[in-house]
Amino acid sequence: MADHARGAAPSANPAPLGLLGFGMTTVLLNLHNAGIFELSAMVLAMGLFYGGIAQLIAGLLEWCAGNTFGTVAFTSYGCFWLTLVALIVLPKTGLAETSSTGAMTAFLLMWGLLTAILFVGTLRINRALQVVFASLTVLFGLLALADASGSHALKVVAGWEGLFCGFAAIYVAAAHVLNEVYGxxxxPLGALRAAVVPMLARKAA
Known part of the structure; x- marks a missing residue:
């Protein structure tokens, strides 16, 4: 705290790490949802280490930077991926029962609710991030409906929509990195004239 007050050198922007952890893992999982390949150790490992642990690290770094939005978003979605891996793996170990359809629907709806709340926050950040959180809100809704109805076709639709969401997050991460490197x-991220809080858009608006 004292070092920051004396004007210590600024730290790196953790947002690209969190966005890539989220985006790349989302793309890989939704390639499965779209029916392109089966769920395998590759997806679970990405969910555990890059989608989970890397996002938790990004969230903690955002906390150190005083960014509430980034802290909540990256820490929450890091825990989402760790939880999702646990939901898949724990029943196979015999440590827990497989989640019922109703339980998974409720799980997805709760994450959709959180995402909708965070989407409202992006209205003060930039257009690109709005696309990420709007498409993620839709994704959770589609997955919840697919689980509740048992519709394979709806899950495939959700998979393709999830690919869009994941690549949108990768685009935002790439913008943060390249805009900073090239100065x-x-x-473009679609900066908002009315934005007064930089949050995830800092350094790369």
């Missing part, structure tokens, strides 16, 4: 806007 100019290489990939």
């Amino acid at each position: 100019r806007i290489v990939l």
Whole structure:
């Protein structure tokens, strides 16, 4: 705290790490949901280490930077991926029962609710992040409906929509990195004139 007060050198922006952990893992899981390949150790490992642990690290770094939005978003979705891996693995070990359809529907709806709340926050950040959180809200809704109805076709639709969401997050991460490296806007994020709190958009608006 004292070092920051004396003007210590700024730290790196943790947002790209969190966005890539989320985006790349989301793409891989939704390739499965779209029916392109079966769920395997590859997806689970990505969910555990990059989607889970890397996002938790990004969330803690955002906390150190005083960014409430980034802290909540990255820490929450890091825990989402760790929880999802546990939901798949624990029943196979005999430590827990497989979640019922109703339980998984409630699980997905709760994450959809959180995402909708965070989407409202993105209305003060930038357009690109709005696309990420709006599409993620839709994704959780589609997955909840697919689970509740047992519709394979709806799950495939959710998979393709999830691919869009994941690649949108990767785009935002790439914009943060490249805009900072080149010192100019290489990939636009759609900065908002009314935005007064930089949050995830810092350094790369």
